[in-house]
Amino acid sequence: MPKTRLAALALAGCALLPAAAWSQSVGGAVPDYQPPPPAQAPARNSEVMQKAAKAGDGAAAFGSQADLVGRFASAYAANGKPKLALYWNRQLSETLNEWYSDTRIVSRTESNSTMSGEINLDKQGSTQNTIEIQRRIQDRRRGQVSESFEWEFQDGFLAPFLEAGATILDRAAIVRFTGADMQTTNENLVEVRALQGKADFLLEILVAPNWQSSTGYELRTRILEVKTGRIVAMVNSKNLKEWNPEKQVVATDRGFVEADEDDESFGPQGEDKYRATATGFEKKRKPPKLAKISQNLAYNTMNGLMRQWK
Incomplete structure (x- = not known):
């Protein structure tokens, strides 16, 4: 290999050494790539x-x-x-x-009558009257x-x-x-x-x-x-x-x-x-x-x- 090419490679290697040393001094080794976690489905309660x-x-x-x-x-x-x-x-x-009725009033009258003389009559009796209270059926x-x-x-x-x-x-x-x-x-x-x-x-x-x-x-x-x-x-x-x-x-x-x-x-x-x-x-x-x-x-x-x- 020509001497000029060897010299170029040596210079490139020297240029990379400070960068590697700087990365180790600041954060240590570069971590491996980790994919993001999968998206969670939103809650669907109710x-x-x-x-x-x-x-x-x-x-x-x-x-x-x-x-x-x-x-x-x-x-x-x-x-x-x-x-x-x-x-x-x-x-x-x-x-x-x-019209309909659910109430009635009963009026009762009793009578006694007596006749004397040639005609003797003893009469008793009663009469009854009924009064009914009617109400009109409510509108349907x-x-x-x-x-x-x-x-x-x-x-x-x-x-x-x-x-x-x-x-x-x-x-x-x-x-x-x-x-x-x-x-x-x-x-x-x-x-x-x-x-x-x-x-x-x-x-x-x-x-x-x-x-x-x-x-x-x-x-x-x-x-x-x-x-x-x-x-x-x-x-x-x-x-x-x-x-x-x-x-x-x-x-x-x-x-x-x-x-x-x-x-x-x-x-x-x-x-x-x-x-x-x-x-x-x-x-x-x-x-x-x-x-x-x-x-x-x-x-x-x-x-x-x-x-x-x-």
Whole structure:
């Protein structure tokens, strides 16, 4: 090897010695490379796992159903366009008289009479009078709701029927019109005559409080055939699929936990919305508006009628 090349290598070796000595004097030997620890999955305790939305779930189930209204209009016309009497939060009573009595007052009088002379008559007797206190049967209208609730509910419920061309009769109107031509003021009798003379079906819509419902209430529709008294359709919101969405699965640090089988809560579920709060954005979910809920009840009532009209 040439002398010039050996000299160059010697100089390079001398240059590296101070650097190695400096690194040992400061921190000792250079440590081996250690890869960073794997990232830990965040805790998922009580996290709700959202499932993919299905058709008919959530607020989408309470949307407009123009195809159903069209089919009902055809079935309604094919069955002679029957008249429907609307009973809002009121039931048809089985009571024949609008007055009843649970109290009576009995007045008893005793008398003794004696006649002498040619005719001897000794007469004793008593009379009894009964006075009955009658009370008028309370109005069969159920628990009162606000006018605002009633207006919004009826607007949502009646809209699909009116769109389909159905004839809806108001109870108060037909009772008053019929009573004007009768000699009696017995409300029960006038009511029955009004139904028999003007309506084909009686449509009862009832609202009952229920703390297990997400809305705080449940609804029921019953349809009776006036001519026969036959129950044509019965719809209870508690049993509707729109009011019983699939229970959510909760992810915990112990794995996925299915919904509680003993959970009897029900009710319509709205869409998730995020609202700004003092601690950041929070997810809120409210049921659909009342008009949408009552409209959905009307759609299910239409389905119940069409099943009988086939």
